[in-house]
Amino acid sequence: MTDLSGSHAVTDRPGGGTTVETTVNGASAASAAESERIRGFLDEACPTTPCLAVDLAVVRNRFARLSAELPGARICYAVKANPDPRVVAELVGLGASFDVASPGEIELCLRQGAPARSISYGNTIKKPTDIALAYQRGVRLFATDSTPDLENIAASAPGAGVFCRIAVDNTGSRTPFGRKFGCSPATAVRLLRRARELGLVPYGVSFHIGSQQLSSEAWEHGIAAAAEVLHDPEMPADAVRMVNLGGGLPATYTQPTPELSEYTAVIEDALRRHFGTGRPEVLLEPGRHLVGDAGVLRSEVVLVSEDSAGQGRWVYLDAGRYNGLAETEGEAITYRLRTSRDGDPLGPVVLAGPTCDGDDVLYQHTRYELPSTLRGGDTVDLLSAGAYTASYSSVCFNGFEPLTTWCFDSAETIERA
Ligand SMILES: Cc1ncc(COP(=O)(O)O)c(C=O)c1O
Known part of the structure; x- marks a missing residue:
């Protein structure tokens, strides 16, 4: 089981024992810096949520690194990823x-x-x-x-x-x-x-x-x-x-x-x-390797409710299974999260999407902890969400628009949305 608590990912190792990774939110310092730059873009542009922001500089970086690591190999980008x-x-x-x-x-x-x-x-x-x-x-x-x-x-x-x-x-x-x-x-x-x-x-x-x-x-x-x-x-x-x-x-x-x-x-x-x-x-x-870390999906908290049936605190986002987060099916992909209230005390949550569909629940078996102060209108960023998100988004399930993508280039600081 993975527990994403605040700035540290706590991971149960096979064979027992729990390790606190000496990384920021489960990522390397370089990848954390990349997602900070995307946060800067989102904070400044303030696009309507939910949306995906993609930093083309990160795509370039991944392509260059892979080409350097496997010289002579022909890299065919799997377009379906993004x-x-x-x-x-x-x-x-x-x-x-x-x-x-x-x-x-x-x-x-x-x-x-x-x-x-x-x-x-x-x-x-x-x-x-x-x-x-x-x-x-x-x-x-x-x-x-x-x-x-x-x-x-x-x-x-x-x-x-x-x-x-x-x-x-x-x-x-x-x-x-x-x-x-x-x-x-x-x-x-x-x-x-x-x-x-x-x-x-x-x-x-x-x-x-x-x-x-x-x-x-x-x-x-x-x-x-x-x-x-x-x-x-x-x-x-x-x-x-x-x-x-x-x-x-x-x-x-x-x-x-x-x-x-x-x-x-x-x-x-x-x-x-x-x-x-x-x-x-x-x-x-x-596919995923070239574009995954290049994207951050920004969502807004619609509602936070205490579950009377005793399942704890439910956080409903405006992004869910049908408008970008398809890969949470079976909780296969567990995104790192960042909220506008990071730093406040944490408590366990069940995370769910906005539609009237019982399957539109993102994580209820994977333990996530989010600030207990979180409420409607706050933002939750799903990090490294550049792959298999926008392309998996349904056209209009429940009347929700497909996920929009904003592209920018942090190396040029030019927005190309
Ligand atoms: C034929 C083929 N090649 C490449 C990919 C890309 O895989 P990944 O995103 O894991 O790199 C896929 C993904 O479904 C695929 O079907």
């Missing part, structure tokens, strides 16, 4: 590539100036018309994990490159994929052979070890499975050797995560051990 056009345009300017899930994301990237050849269609579930549209717009790289999808690609995107997604263990991920995607290494070899027969270019293999992956070792298992495919003697001789390491790198929530350098050390080591000098082309599809 499809705000200003975020995509910033990444186009940095020379990023893009992982997209639909024609809508392809059009978005093209509108922001992304070259069609920088786009990889990473969704294994697509209609023939979607494939045809992608091909017509110049996309030439597609993920697959099944024969029907492969045959659709061959029919609608002749001569395109295909990589095969294999299923890997998602243990350690806060939001695992279950069994929806991926095939066995043996099936991947068969599909890539079939791709060649169908006139496609067998390009390589991909995996995703689950989003917000807290165990760096997960990549070792994924890379080992990918090597099994690429080294298979049945692989087409002229196949391009590419391994796509997917997403999964973390943002900063309440659970401590390893440093980025720990993840990249495991990745580099696994690539060295499994491929030696014949290292394949390496792709990455980070």
Whole structure:
């Protein structure tokens, strides 16, 4: 259980014992400074709540760090994490590539100036018309994990490159994929052979070890499975050797995560051990890691009430499950919080959203403590909320508007909302 109390995240360690992290609100000092700059923007701009403020300087910083840690790897931003056009345009300017899930994301990237050849269609579930549209717009790289999808690609995107997604263990991920995607290494070899027969270019293999992956070792298992495919003697001789390491790198929530350098050390080591000098082309599809820490979701307290049924104090925010905080489902993602009354004495709370829906409760099993002075009109900031918030917001559930995004650049102190 994680207890977010005031300026310290208190975390129960596996095997017992409670550690008080020597960090600010569960984050590194650098990440705390980033969220302070976003607070400065929000305090000054005073936008209507709920809203998401994104600092493009943080996106640039994450992209630069990741590029430096994994030199030579092609970074394809997973657009679904935050499809705000200003975020995509910033990444186009940095020379990023893009992982997209639909024609809508392809059009978005093209509108922001992304070259069609920088786009990889990473969704294994697509209609023939979607494939045809992608091909017509110049996309030439597609993920697959099944024969029907492969045959659709061959029919609608002749001569395109295909990589095969294999299923890997998602243990350690806060939001695992279950069994929806991926095939066995043996099936991947068969599909890539079939791709060649169908006139496609067998390009390589991909995996995703689950989003917000807290165990760096997960990549070792994924890379080992990918090597099994690429080294298979049945692989087409002229196949391009590419391994796509997917997403999964973390943002900063309440659970401590390893440093980025720990993840990249495991990745580099696994690539060295499994491929030696014949290292394949390496792709990455980070979403959450590039934009998560760049955003703060500001909400207003609608109501604080004492629960007569004895469940304690309920704090209702104007942001909930349906207008930005979808990833609180199952309490998978536990955001760090900051309130306008920080410093006052704390007490336990249940946190809930504003709609007339019984599932619109954010945290009732994860222990959160907030100032006992908190009342309607105060603000609660959800930190590191730049990923999978605005893009998950419903259009109008209960008449609440979708979450609005404000982008600014703390390096330039220019607002670009
Ligand atoms: C195919 C694919 N690649 C990359 C990502 C991004 O993952 P993350 O945000 O964990 O980096 C996702 C997320 O769902 C995905 O489905």
